[in-house]
Amino acid sequence: MLRKRIWTLMTVGMLAATLLSACGGNSAPMPTTAPTTAPTAAAGTAVVEPTAIPAESPTPVASANSGTLKILYSQAITVLNPYLSSGSKDLDGATIILEPLAHYNQDDELVPALAAEIPSLDNGGIAADYRSITWKLKSDVLWSDGTPFSADDVVFTWKYCTDEATGCVWTSLFANVEQIEALDATTVKITWKQPTPNPFTTFVSRSGLILQQAQFANCIGANAMQDTNCQAANLAPIGTNAYKVKEFRPGDMVIYEKNPNYRDAANTYFDLVEIKGGGDPASAARAVCETGEADFTGNLQVTKAVLEPILAAGMCDTVAGGSAGVERINFNFANPDPALGEQRSEPDQPNPILNDLRVRQAIAKAIDRQMIAEQLFGSSGVPTCNISVIPQAYTSTSLTCERDVEGAKALLDAAGWLMPEGGKVRERDGQPLRLSFQTNINALRQSEQAIIKSNLADVGIQVDLEAYDSSVFFGSAADNEHTMHQFFADLQMYSNRPMDYGLDSYFQAWICAEVNARENQWTKANDLRYCNADYDALYNQFVSEFDPSKRAELAKQLNDFLINDAVVIPLINRLTPNAKAKNLDGPTHSSFDSMFWNIATWKRVP
Amino acid sequence: MWTERSPRSLMGDAWRRFRRHRPALFGCAVLCALLLTITLGPFFYQRYLSYQLHASGSPPREANPDLRSLIDHFDLRAILKPPSMAHPFGSDDLGRDLLARCLYGGRISLAVGLAAMLMAIALGTAIGAIAGFYGGVIDQILMRLTDLFLALPGIPITLLIVYLFRERVVGLLGSREVGVFLLMVLVIGGFAWMSTARIVRATFLSLKEREFIMAALALGVSHPAIIVRHLLPNAFGPIVVAATLEVGSAIIAESTISFLGVGFSPDTPTWGRLVTDGSQYLQAAPWLALFPGGLIFLTVLSINFVGDGLRDALDPRR
Numbered sequence: 001m002l003r004k005r006i007w008t009l010m011t012v013g014m015l016a017a018t019l020l021s022a023c024g025g026n027s028a029p030m031p032t033t034a035p036t037t038a039p040t041a042a043a044g045t046a047v048v049e050p051t052a053i054p055a056e057s058p059t060p061v062a063s064a065n066s067g068t069l070k071i072l073y074s075q076a077i078t079v080l081n082p083y084l085s086s087g088s089k090d091l092d093g094a095t096i097i098l099e100p101l102a103h104y105n106q107d108d109e110l111v112p113a114l115a116a117e118i119p120s121l122d123n124g125g126i127a128a129d130y131r132s133i134t135w136k137l138k139s140d141v142l143w144s145d146g147t148p149f150s151a152d153d154v155v156f157t158w159k160y161c162t163d164e165a166t167g168c169v170w171t172s173l174f175a176n177v178e179q180i181e182a183l184d185a186t187t188v189k190i191t192w193k194q195p196t197p198n199p200f201t202t203f204v205s206r207s208g209l210i211l212q213q214a215q216f217a218n219c220i221g222a223n224a225m226q227d228t229n230c231q232a233a234n235l236a237p238i239g240t241n242a243y244k245v246k247e248f249r250p251g252d253m254v255i256y257e258k259n260p261n262y263r264d265a266a267n268t269y270f271d272l273v274e275i276k277g278g279g280d281p282a283s284a285a286r287a288v289c290e291t292g293e294a295d296f297t298g299n300l301q302v303t304k305a306v307l308e309p310i311l312a313a314g315m316c317d318t319v320a321g322g323s324a325g326v327e328r329i330n331f332n333f334a335n336p337d338p339a340l341g342e343q344r345s346e347p348d349q350p351n352p353i354l355n356d357l358r359v360r361q362a363i364a365k366a367i368d369r370q371m372i373a374e375q376l377f378g379s380s381g382v383p384t385c386n387i388s389v390i391p392q393a394y395t396s397t398s399l400t401c402e403r404d405v406e407g408a409k410a411l412l413d414a415a416g417w418l419m420p421e422g423g424k425v426r427e428r429d430g431q432p433l434r435l436s437f438q439t440n441i442n443a444l445r446q447s448e449q450a451i452i453k454s455n456l457a458d459v460g461i462q463v464d465l466e467a468y469d470s471s472v473f474f475g476s477a478a479d480n481e482h483t484m485h486q487f488f489a490d491l492q493m494y495s496n497r498p499m500d501y502g503l504d505s506y507f508q509a510w511i512c513a514e515v516n517a518r519e520n521q522w523t524k525a526n527d528l529r530y531c532n533a534d535y536d537a538l539y540n541q542f543v544s545e546f547d548p549s550k551r552a553e554l555a556k557q558l559n560d561f562l563i564n565d566a567v568v569i570p571l572i573n574r575l576t577p578n579a580k581a582k583n584l585d586g587p588t589h590s591s592f593d594s595m596f597w598n599i600a601t602w603k604r605v606p
Numbered sequence: 607m608w609t610e611r612s613p614r615s616l617m618g619d620a621w622r623r624f625r626r627h628r629p630a631l632f633g634c635a636v637l638c639a640l641l642l643t644i645t646l647g648p649f650f651y652q653r654y655l656s657y658q659l660h661a662s663g664s665p666p667r668e669a670n671p672d673l674r675s676l677i678d679h680f681d682l683r684a685i686l687k688p689p690s691m692a693h694p695f696g697s698d699d700l701g702r703d704l705l706a707r708c709l710y711g712g713r714i715s716l717a718v719g720l721a722a723m724l725m726a727i728a729l730g731t732a733i734g735a736i737a738g739f740y741g742g743v744i745d746q747i748l749m750r751l752t753d754l755f756l757a758l759p760g761i762p763i764t765l766l767i768v769y770l771f772r773e774r775v776v777g778l779l780g781s782r783e784v785g786v787f788l789l790m791v792l793v794i795g796g797f798a799w800m801s802t803a804r805i806v807r808a809t810f811l812s813l814k815e816r817e818f819i820m821a822a823l824a825l826g827v828s829h830p831a832i833i834v835r836h837l838l839p840n841a842f843g844p845i846v847v848a849a850t851l852e853v854g855s856a857i858i859a860e861s862t863i864s865f866l867g868v869g870f871s872p873d874t875p876t877w878g879r880l881v882t883d884g885s886q887y888l889q890a891a892p893w894l895a896l897f898p899g900g901l902i903f904l905t906v907l908s909i910n911f912v913g914d915g916l917r918d919a920l921d922p923r924r
Contacts, residue, residue, distance in 0.1 A: 280886075282886050302886070303699050303886070305685065305686050305699050305887065305890055305891075306699075306886055306887060306890065309889060309890055338773065338777045339777070371682070375682070375685065375699070375700060376699075424668075424675075441872075443883065443886045446872045446873075446883070447699060447700055449872060449873070450678065450680075450700055450702075451680070451700065453678065453873060454678055454679075454680060457667070457678070458667065464782055464871065465871050465873045466871060466872070467871075467872040481773075
């Protein structure tokens with residue numbers, strides 16, 4: 001009896017195997033892209049269109065029941081208070097509820113959000129001595145709880161973030177602020193410690209969202225994360241934007257609903273906005289481009305071979321423009337050796353290998369950007385030699401970065417790292433040239449890691465790869481020790497982009513004052529622990545320069561300084577990382593702001 | 607009329623019964639073939655692949671590359687290519703040879719499976735034997751411990767332990783691969799001994815009332831000696847069966863952990879990791895997930911067949 005069943009099972013198994021292999025055999029000789037995907041594309045549209053059309057309301061006016069906007073995000077949102085997280089995911093999630101004074105649009109121009117107009121020298125908003133900026137605020141703005149918004153909220157937000165015990169991650173944006181005062185209910189004056197040429201770093205874009213004073217008044221300082229009411233507030237801040245939190249499951253999804261008190265609530269199209277986080281980018285792309293389950297997905301970080309057939313399905317558009325960030329490798333200038341215990345990766349522990357400029361240059365020369373771009377990114381990224389690629393006018397053009405294996409070997413020889421007879425890994429004083437290299441878990445990044453590991457093996461450097469879950473790697477250092485902020489490795493890879501047009505905070509990530517360490521709970525921006533007085537001097541010159549053309553020149557110099565000193569290896573300028581359903585109107589690219597900066601205006605079109 | 611017949615032994619009988627169990631024989635054959643391929647195959651295959659790579663114009667970095675360096679070789683002329691002469695299992699998104707990666711991964715997956723099995727069996731037998739032989743309070747404590755372990759959700763706990771202790775173990779041992787290997791074996795084995803313990807205890811409970819144990823006790827044989835010399839050999843059958851089944855589940859457990867991205871470092875292609883990486887390309891290149899997935903399937907199926915066969919063969923009532 002039993003035996004009989006086993007035989008039946010086996011026969012079925014064999015049959016299935018044969019069938020499977022037959023399928024493999026048939027599809028195998030096909031060219032990999034177009035033909036295999038064409039049928040699925042057709043099937044996809046055939047299935048989805050009938051359901052999609054009735055969903056679009058026939059009435060052109062955005063009223064009544066307009067359904068849900070479904071957004072997939074590669075990482076899940078964990079907190080909605082933008083001052084307690086540096087993760088893009090959390091800032092983007094908060095942007096849907098909260099507003100700054102002004103946003104950057106797709107052309108890198110400022111558009112007023114809570115401000116009535118953009119201050120300038122001409123309208124007197126920016127003082128002639130660049131010592132202060134005066135913002136006129138919109139007068140008719142209500143918080144989603146119905147109370148009026150006023151200049152006091154702006155002042156409060158500053159006080160909230162600058163209280164050291166709050167644990168605010170954006171203190172750097174207020175570093176130059178001497179005083180913020182409410183001149184009247186709709187006027188805010190920011191006075192700078194130093195005259196600043198770029199006053200649009202504070203309260204602008206997704207890193208300058210305004211919190212409600214009434215809600216957070218008791219949350220300044222240590223209460224911010226410990227008090228129960230404050231913890232609740234961090235998960236559901238009251239905002240002024242078109243949507244408010246309906247349901248939030250940290251680490252999973254956020255559902256937003258229409259904010260009835262929004263100043264333009266009549267034109268808010270969607271009833272609900274749903275951000276689901278944590279899926280892999282490939283299935284997110286499929287959900288938008290093939291099955292139509294979702295309307296929008298950010299960060300299509302998947303390899304070319306996967307992405308191209310998905311895009312070919314034709315149900316989505318990519319949202320192009322500017323730069324979505326520079327994929328880079330950071331060197332750790334501190335020693336990440338676990339044997340150091342508490343002293344691990346502390347700034348006063350120099351990295352025994354990477355503190356040698358020649359080694360860093362050799363690594364930079366050994367890496368084959370061209371191959372990474374061609375094999376992995378395809379149309380979604382181009383090789384770059386610069387760490388600063390936006391705005392265009394500020395981008396250096398003087399550098400080249402061809403792969404140079406022989407040059408890299410020569411540099412390593414000169415640095416005393418010699419290849420032992422018949423060996424594969426260089427050594428110095430009996431120590432092998434061995435580096436650890438971490439990033440987040442993502443098929444694209446693992447393929448990049450594999451290429452880089454092989455590139456470096458070509459010149460005799462052994463690399464140990466490490467990959468952590470995205471929510472861990474980009475998470476906050478307070479929770480675990482595998483984050484990019486602690487950087488307990490020699491090399492790490494991620495992509496980043498400037499937050500504001502002025503590039504002040506972008507270039508700040510390499511100055512001594514921003515060095516991450518245990519004592520500041522790794523909340524600073526300089527995860528490399530790079531500290532160079534010359535760079536600091538150049539940076540100070542940059543931030544105190546007022547003339548735009550000279551600023552552009554200095555920005556190029558800062559970029560070249562970092563590259564020539566081999567502080568960081570820019571790999572790829574990433575393009576078009578977002579995909580939207582064809583019937584969704586609104587998403588644009590914004591190099592300096594959240595992809596949701598204009599979410600209030602998103603709508604469906606027939 | 608009497609003819610001379612060789613005496614029938616217990617093992618001889620078992621072997622005769624086992625031979626009649628066709629799925630078990632099939633499993634045995636497949637398993638031996640797999641083991642041979644994974645242990646000896648690379649010596650031939652690395653030459654073959656190296657030759658093929660030279661022929662296709664993408665020679666490896668070294669003159670006589672070993673399997674470890676071949677699995678990281680990018681053949682850029684063969685990105686996501688289906689199975690062919692040069693790449694019998696096809697190639698992945700970076701032109702790496704899938705068969706080489708499967709062979710390398712097989713060593714790790716099978717090694718983890720076997721080592722975890724040994725650990726689980728050792729632990730399970732020890733606990734089961736002590737509980738079964740001594741009974742009473744000891745039995746109660748050990749069996750409640752067993753129940754406790756059975757009630758723990760295996761995968762989440764495993765993930766947690768690997769995540770929490772990986773760094774420390776790797777730091778202690780100084781080597782990534784060895785450290786992670788040890789941790790995986792400890793964790794997988796540490797969560798798989800319960801069924802063995804129960805089987806051994808049950809067997810011991812019935813055996814210890816038999817006359818030959820009474821006799822041994824009466825003769826003053828020490829307890830450990832009774833357990834080792836008299837009881838364990840009689841419980842051999844059930845233990846062997848449990849062991850074979852354990853290998854299969856350990857391979858699956860390792861695959862699951864690797865699939866979830868913890869465990870071995872990302873450039874170590876265990877079978878589970880290969881399935882994860884390949885799952886991205888199910889549409890463009892299905893062979894990337896199907897081959898390693900098929901290998902896991904085949905191995906576990908064969909082992910289970912062998913286990914079934916052994917169970918039937920070692921059961922004297924049949």
